Amino acid sequence: MPQNASLRSPWFAPPAARAWRCAPAPAEVRRFHASLPGYAPTPLTELPPLAAELGIGRVFVKDESRRLGLPAFKALGASWAVHRVLAERDDDGPVTLVTATDGNHGRAVARTARLLGQRARVLVPRGVHPRAVAAVAAEGAEVTEVPGSYDEAVRRAAEAASAPAAVLVQDTAWPGYERVPGWIVEGYSTLSAEIDEQLAAAGIDGPDLVSVPVGVGSLAQSVVTHHRSRRSGNPPALVAVEPEAAACVLASLTRGAPVSVATGETTMAGLNCGTPSSIAWPFLRDGLDAAVAVRDADSARAAADLAALGVRSGPCGAAALAGLRALLGGEDGAGHRAALGLGPASVAVLLSTEGPDANPYAEP
Numbered sequence: 156m157p158q159n160a161s162l163r164s165p166w167f168a169p170p171a172a173r174a175w176r177c178a179p180a181p182a183e184v185r186r187f188h189a190s191l192p193g194y195a196p197t198p199l200t201e202l203p204p205l206a207a208e209l210g211i212g213r214v215f216v217k218d219e220s221r222r223l224g225l226p227a228f229k230a231l232g233a234s235w236a237v238h239r240v241l242a243e244r245d246d247d248g249p250v251t252l253v254t255a256t257d258g259n260h261g262r263a264v265a266r267t268a269r270l271l272g273q274r275a276r277v278l279v280p281r282g283v284h285p286r287a288v289a290a291v292a293a294e295g296a297e298v299t300e301v302p303g304s305y306d307e308a309v310r311r312a313a314e315a316a317s318a319p320a321a322v323l324v325q326d327t328a329w330p331g332y333e334r335v336p337g338w339i340v341e342g343y344s345t346l347s348a349e350i351d352e353q354l355a356a357a358g359i360d361g362p363d364l365v366s367v368p369v370g371v372g373s374l375a376q377s378v379v380t381h382h383r384s385r386r387s388g389n390p391p392a393l394v395a396v397e398p399e400a401a402a403c404v405l406a407s408l409t410r411g412a413p414v415s416v417a418t419g420e421t422t423m424a425g426l427n428c429g430t431p432s433s434i435a436w437p438f439l440r441d442g443l444d445a446a447v448a449v450r451d452a453d454s455a456r457a458a459a460d461l462a463a464l465g466v467r468s469g470p471c472g473a474a475a476l477a478g479l480r481a482l483l484g485g486e487d488g489a490g491h492r493a494a495l496g497l498g499p500a501s502v503a504v505l506l507s508t509e510g511p512d513a514n515p516y517a518e519p
């Protein structure tokens with residue numbers, strides 16, 4: 156299917172893209188998470204009414220509304236990256252972990268710092284709900300509100316991390332800052348590993364499609380890495396979903412080169428990012444099968460429908476369903492279904508990356 160010119164239209168990779176392969180994440184990550192107090196795999200819940208609606212065989216939702224004591228998946232990345240950062244330091248003195256956040260990542264870094272007896276400094280851009288800001292501060296972090304976008308908050312965090320005994324733990328990369336975000340991406344691999352085990356327990360070899368909410372694309376990079384490093388099985392279609400107000404990955408894929416977009420306002424606060432992560436970009440370009448942008452109203456409806464089926468999703472988490480609906484519904488649905496290789500027996504997994512408690516915009 157040709158690339159679409161309009162940024163509001165979905166993007167599709169050529170079908171050959173699914174043959175692309177990369178190296179896997181280290182197996183040690185899974186063992187590290189399993190050793191953490193309070194670790195348990197998050198639920199993978201089957202929702203037959205969604206399969207019927209979407210015209211596929213089975214739909215499962217990976218429910219990250221309770222992960223390591225927080226209401227989003229982000230602690231997987233922060234815990235592993237901070238573990239690696241501290242392991243590499245020569246000096247045992249206290250350290251300040253610095254980061255910018257739309258809410259969830261900063262809270263996870265602040266929680267990790269507190270558990271390890273370290274300090275955290277978190278910079279928060281405009282538009283993050285005051286209760287989400289308060290939740291970061293409640294973890295004991297020093298919080299600074301930045302009167303600008305997420306990208307601006309990231310720039311300020313990088314500056315703040317030049318202070319003595321400070322380390323930047325950012326979940327996005329740029330040229331010259333790649334190691335720590337690489338560890339964060341590795342940390343997310345536990346989520347996909349759990350899904351494999353949970354599907355196997357249900358007698359399923361692997362998904363045929365995974366729908367991923369995308370901000371800077373680090374989570375999507377991890378999902379691409381997981382599925383494109385497997386040598387066996389049918390490679391699934393991997394779909395990125397962004398808010399219309401911040402569709403930097405869709406814009407980049409459509410243009411064939413990474414671009415920044417001016418971000419607007421969206422209830423999907425964790426996805427409100429204007430620049431793809433530099434280390435994610437090659438994985439997104441070569442490993443994704445489709446990208447789509449959704450409106451706040453679509454994600455709100457998806458969250459309400461998921462809630463009615465017993466799964467608690469915040470606006471970012473519900474974007475995974477909203478995006479799949481946007482692709483498979485409507486008059487182009489049959490063509491999109493064919494482009495993604497889906498049929499009546501296909502298995503889809505939606506990553507519901509946060510619960511409503513993570514993002515107060517979820518509340519009416």
Ligand SMILES: Cc1ncc(COP(=O)(O)O)c(C=O)c1O
Pocket residue numbers: 227228229257259260326368369370371372373374375425426428471472508509
């Ligand atoms: C709840 C939630 N879902 C998805 C994402 C997207 O992750 P990434 O920025 O790695 O694309 C984020 C990022 O903060 C998030 O908080």
